[in-house]
Amino acid sequence: MNTVSFACLDADALGGMQRVTHTLAQGLARRGYDVHVIGLHASADPVTYIEDPAYGHHELNPGPRWRFGATKRARRLLDAIAPGLLVMTSPGVVTRLSGHLGGHRGIGQYHGSFAHARGTWHLGAVKAHYGDLDQAVFLSEDDAWRFSEAALLPNTWHIPNPLAGWPHRPSPLRKPRILGVGRLTGVKRFDRLISAFARAGRPDWELHLIGDGPDTDRLMFHAVTEGVSHQVMFRGRIPAGEMPTEYRAASLVALSSDHEGFPLVLGEAAAFGIPAIAFDVSGGVRTLIDDGVTGVLVPPGDVTALATALTELMDDEPRRAEMGAAARAHADAFRLEPVLDQWELLFAHLSR
Incomplete structure (x- = not known):
């Protein structure tokens, strides 16, 4: 599959998840994949993560909420993108898009920890939706195991977040x-x-x-x-x-x-x-x-x-x-x- 799409609630907000998404999108695009980053709604304070993106960028809603007609717009966009993999980066995205994948295979990603999810609605959403996707991806082996046990997931995988760059000179560790x-x-x-x-x-x-x-x-x-x-x-x-x-x-x-x-x-x-x-x-x-x-x-x-x-x-x-x-x-x-x-x-x- 040569098409990979990433969907975020707000793809351009200031945050680690957004930064990781754009970093992965650019890296995969440079490896020859047809990559798309989809924001379910616009960010109120957008950040530019990649100056010259080699991937497509789409927003379903101009405002900060999932507005009337957004589901139809999502279906049209996903139908227009060649069938491939859709990485949904949070439970909020999974709950909105998992029933509208069309020809895409669904990957549910979770950028938090099991300890955090357990104290919020996230664990319930993971239990309800992630097991029905093609893959559920977590950030560490420990978290993947904990989610598989607590949410009875048969499809867990773990991949760490990447660093956006690599410094040639480390810190001299001299300043207090x-x-x-x-x-x-x-x-x-x-x-x-x-x-x-x-x-x-x-x-x-x-x-x-x-x-x-x-x-x-x-x-x-x-x-x-x-x-x-x-x-x-x-x-x-x-x-x-x-x-x-x-x-x-x-x-x-x-x-x-x-x-x-x-x-x-x-x-x-x-x-x-x-x-x-x-x-x-x-x-x-x-x-x-x-x-x-x-x-x-x-x-x-x-x-x-x-x-x-x-x-x-x-x-x-x-x-x-x-x-x-x-x-x-x-x-x-x-x-x-x-x-x-x-x-x-x-x-x-x-x-x-």
């Missing part, structure tokens, strides 16, 4: 700087990271938070109450092209989220040879961090353990260097080409 990257919103729990950083008590270090969001003012006040406002730098949103400079200026990366699927920041940090410290919240996180070798995993929500891990690595430059080198070697498996190879293995499996 910790990096946190992500939307400043509740699920990322940067308040916990700020508290852990404060407890580490290293006045010569800085914590740089890259991203914007509705919790900015609250987090700034939290830094004041923790007594580290002069050490916590709120950098705002930084263009993707400038992020290599930020990674090379960091010596540690920390992730304090309540839940994550396959967080690209950990893969990107590893590619720059930066050890990471993260809450152990998913199979994807465990895939990206080899605990004690490329970084440190701590129990979810345990601020004291996070502070201890930060302190130990802030104080141990040789260990940071050793872990950073191991992290870069580990991240090689998540480069775009090996991940595209895994997608092609799945395509070959479905064509048998």
Whole structure:
């Protein structure tokens, strides 16, 4: 099958899932596939992920909702695209499109973790719809197994998210700087990271938070109450092209989220040879961090353990260097080409 389409709720919004979708689409198009990216509705704040896309790009609705007539438009679009594979990137997409595949074979992808899905409507949607598709694809072997058991899925597969690029120069790990990257919103729990950083008590270090969001003012006040406002730098949103400079200026990366699927920041940090410290919240996180070798995993929500891990690595430059080198070697498996190879293995499996 030479046609591959990816469908997202909003294909051009700022987010890891969207970035991964466009990265995969461009990679497969360059391998000779006829690739299409479909947004079920337009993003209110669109982001350009690929400057010169080699794939088709379509939007079913000009507004932010699944409006009247959208199902007919979806059918017409899918009928106009040569029969192939349709990768539906979330339960919301699967529930809207799985009954209208026409000549396409359906792949249900899930970009979150089993732990997160279990506490939301997502697990019910996966149970109801993903087993009827040709394949259900998850981000890690652990998550695929958990979904197969809990949702009784006979068709699970796992493929990690790819890195968009590969840096030729890693970080020298010399600056006393910790990096946190992500939307400043509740699920990322940067308040916990700020508290852990404060407890580490290293006045010569800085914590740089890259991203914007509705919790900015609250987090700034939290830094004041923790007594580290002069050490916590709120950098705002930084263009993707400038992020290599930020990674090379960091010596540690920390992730304090309540839940994550396959967080690209950990893969990107590893590619720059930066050890990471993260809450152990998913199979994807465990895939990206080899605990004690490329970084440190701590129990979810345990601020004291996070502070201890930060302190130990802030104080141990040789260990940071050793872990950073191991992290870069580990991240090689998540480069775009090996991940595209895994997608092609799945395509070959479905064509048998």
